[in-house]
Amino acid sequence: MPKLLRARTPLDDREERQIRRLAGARHAPADWIQRATIITMSWDGARVPAIAARVGCHPATVRRRLRRFSADGIEGLADLPGSGRKPRITQEERSQIIALAKSPPPGHPHWQDGGELRAADEQGRQCGRWTHSPPQLAARESTCTAPRSAESCARKG
Template sequence: MEARLVERARIVLGCLEGQPVSAVAEGLKVRANTVIDWRRRFEREGVAGLRDRPRPGKPPRYTEEFRKQVLSALEQPPPRGQAVWDGPALAKYLKTSVHAVWRVLRKEGICLARQRSWCVSTDPEFAAKAADVVGLYLNPPQNALVLSVDEKPSIQALERKTGFVETDSGKIVRGFKSTYKRHGTLNLFAALEVATGAVHTQTTGRKRRIEFLEFMDRVVADLPAGKEIHVILDNYCIHKKNDTWLAAHPHVFFHFTPTSASWLNQVEIWFGILSRKALRGASFHDTEQLRRAIEDFVAAYGP
């Protein structure tokens, strides 16, 4: 809501509470005449009277027809040599000024340079699979543990100079050199206990089915015996076709997110926090230093 409408509403509320005009004016840092004017407007017209009245003003230079021309142009293919429309291209196409185009775009809330991506699941069983996963989060089975499991592959051990630098504007920011040395990669398996937030992790040099099942063996061995374990996974190939392993662990049940919907897996949130706090902008001399950084984060972040 506009600040001026909020101020007028507070004036009216103060008057309705029986406060003197001087007290309302002093509290809102306005003139006493302002309080009186808006009180009278409210008495005559009610809430509608708190809004600005129509003003004649200068007639708009850009008509509704021009607005339609701009929006219609955006639905046409961009000019040859461009992948997308921009302000100057629209202005040239419509034979008008770029400022006129920007005014319309700003008013419509259209940002030509800003981009967003999206991913839509085409899984025909999306509703059933999503309900299964969300049900485990909200209402897990009795005497059971729910794990959110996934892997973060190919984490690079990059070595580069980092530090604080002063920009041309005088601000101090975290900077790092654009060139770097590569010292290999690690894969990280993680299992998030949904109920407690505890995270079980294991770093490996490769990311195959054998490493995944070895990680699951370790996680299952660390958990309390006598409980069902429900594991939420995405549809990556190493998570599928593990019937032999599941037969050997009858108390473990795999639940798969819909295709193209790995965002339903809560461990992805933890991976994002790990990247921001321990990996982004860091420098590692080798994969062992990278491994220690991950382990330190796990120890510090755990419940």
């Protein structure tokens, strides 16, 4: 005969109030509401198949959530770290790219002291807006190691 799985009893009244309030919330993340509902139904005596049918998930999900809550408490309602795609660049590199994109492009027209409008950059190129490759070149010159996109790789050969 299979062992009955239930959520551990609440540590105190505060924890029980928090979980029950979260289960009945309308303005909270849906996954947290679902997980809190699983816990409260378990406290109310419902078994795993009935909880799964009521919440609309697989019984294995209910078991996993009950075990997680029993081990970690309220923190067990959250997703584990590492969910989702890992970032390709660091936050520092991202900040460098954003700052570079917000800076005026090479060759951006500016007024000279004599009232003349000039748009040549240091290399003498006439360019008034960022295109795909100048920010990439500038990023490489500033030691930013952001990977190139597949499109730019295909164009460069």
